[in-house]
Each structure stands twice: as structure tokens, then as C-alpha cells.
Amino acid sequence: xxxxxxxxxxxxxxxxxxxxxxxxxxxxxxRRYFNGEKRTGFMTKAPDTKVLDAKAAHVKExxxxxxxxxxxxxxxxxxxxxxxxxxxxxxxxxxxxFHWHMSGRHFRDYHLLLDExxxxxxxxxxxxxxxxxxxGGTTLHSIGEISRRTQILxxxxxxxxxxxxxxxxxxxxxxxxxxxxxxxxxxDDANDVATASLIENWIDETERxxxxxxxxxxxxxxxNA
Numbered sequence: 001x002x003x004x005x006x007x008x009x010x011x012x013x014x015x016x017x018x019x020x021x022x023x024x025x026x027x028x029x030x031r032r033y034f035n036g037e038k039r040t041g042f043m044t045k046a047p048d049t050k051v052l053d054a055k056a057a058h059v060k061e062x063x064x065x066x067x068x069x070x071x072x073x074x075x076x077x078x079x080x081x082x083x084x085x086x087x088x089x090x091x092x093x094x095x096x097x098f099h100w101h102m103s104g105r106h107f108r109d110y111h112l113l114l115d116e117x118x119x120x121x122x123x124x125x126x127x128x129x130x131x132x133x134x135x136g137g138t139t140l141h142s143i144g145e146i147s148r149r150t151q152i153l154x155x156x157x158x159x160x161x162x163x164x165x166x167x168x169x170x171x172x173x174x175x176x177x178x179x180x181x182x183x184x185x186x187x188d189d190a191n192d193v194a195t196a197s198l199i200e201n202w203i204d205e206t207e208r209x210x211x212x213x214x215x216x217x218x219x220x221x222x223x224n225a
Contacts, residue, residue: 065136073190078137080183081195085128085140086149087176092121094155094172098165110162110216114169117209124202131195151175163217170213177206 067074099114129139140146152172160168180203187196 067135069135074135074137076186077190077192078132080186081128081132082139083149084179084183086146087152087179088124089146090150090152091172104162166213166217173206173210
């Protein structure tokens with residue numbers, strides 16, 4: 001180590017920046033010092049709001065598409081669209097999962113049904129993301145963000161019965177419909193008629209998928225047996 005840094009290890013700064021563990025390395029102490037980290041136990045300094053505001057302004061400079069909608073409205077609509085997009089991606093993967101792992105006497109019908117539904121679900125992804133960008137908002141950036149935002153639960157089971165597959169997808173499509181209605185209400189408040197119009201079509205499609213899944217999971221009775 002250069003002699004000019006030796007004072008740091010023997011100074012009170014070592015107690016501050018190297019106090020987390022008795023074997024904290026000298027390089028760690030110096031890194032914390034020169035990075036300006038301030039630690040108390042295991043707590044780190046809270047983010048500087050000025051820095052966060054500056055980053056937001058920087059993003060808006062490059063990604064802030066001009067719009068006549070109010071800034072707060074753009075933010076709320078974009079959040080709603082991103083949450084919906086996360087649900088759509090999660091539902092798409094689950095629908096394909098069940099499509100791939102379908103089995104049983106109704107294999108062909110159910111296999112093809114879920115293939116058709118997954119294509120319809122995936123077709124929502126690009127319009128959802130691009131609608132947020134058209135009004136100056138941002139959208140999803142990663143799989144991790146999808147995981148944090150979605151309300152659709154994973155199903156990693158090695159085997160799921162056909163009946164349980166269809167029932168689970170039926171309920172997931174119902175959840176997506178509720179999400180879409182919530183975002184539609186946000187769009188109405190923001191006077192964002194274009195996004196609201198798209199959502200109305202997606203609600204109709206989602207309700208149709210729910211209908212088909214419901215009928216496929218109904219118990220046989222009477223002449224329907």
C-alpha cells in the first residue's frame with residue numbers, strides 16, 4: 001500500500017468505515033472513504049432527493065415524448081400500463097407452459113385452445129409498451145421488473161391436471177380483467193381516450209378467454225354430459 005494511505009488505516013475513519021466486521025479489508029475501508037459512504041451499523045445514507053430529481057429530469061429530456069396530457073396523468077397511466085404489461089407477460093408464459101404440458105383425453109382441444117389464447121395475449125405486449133412511450137412515459141425494463149409488478153402467480157409444478165390448468169388460467173384472466181378496468185378508470189380521469197379505447201378491446205378479449213376457460217371447466221350435466 002502506498003505510504004500516503006497508511007494514515008487512513010490508523011485514523012478514526014477506520015472505526016467509521018471499517019466497523020462492520022473486524023476483518024474488513026483495507027481496500028474496503030478506502031473504497032468506502034473515497035466513495036463518501038456514511039455508515040452507522042448496517043444502515044446506509046438515504047438517497048439524495050436532489051439526485052433522484054436530476055435523474056428523472058435527465059430521463060424526461062430524452063424519453064419525454066410531447067403530449068397535451070398533464071405530467072401527473074402521464075405518470076399514473078404509464079404506471080398502470082406497466083403493471084398491466086407485467087401481468088400480460090406472466091400470463092403469456094403460464095399459458096404457454098400449460099399448452100406445452102397439456103395431457104389427457106382432451107389434449108388436442110385444450111392444447112390448441114391455449115396456443116390460440118397465448119398468441120392473443122402476446123399480441124397485447126407491444127401496444128401496451130408503446131402506448132406508454134407515445135404519451136411520454138416509460139415501460140418495463142427487465143424480467144425482474146415483471147416479477148416485482150405482476151399479480152399473476154407462477155406455477156412451477158412438474159405436473160398439473162388439465163382441469164386445474166384451465167381453472168387457474170380462468171382465474172388469472174379474471175384478475176387481468178380487473179387490472180384493465182382499474183387502468184381504464186385512470187385513463188378516464190386523465191382524459192386519455194386513446195389508451196382507454198385500447199383497453200376496452202383488451203377487456204373484451206380477456207372476457208372471451210375467461211368464457212372459453214369457464215365452459216371448458218364446467219362439470220358435465222344433463223345433455224351436456
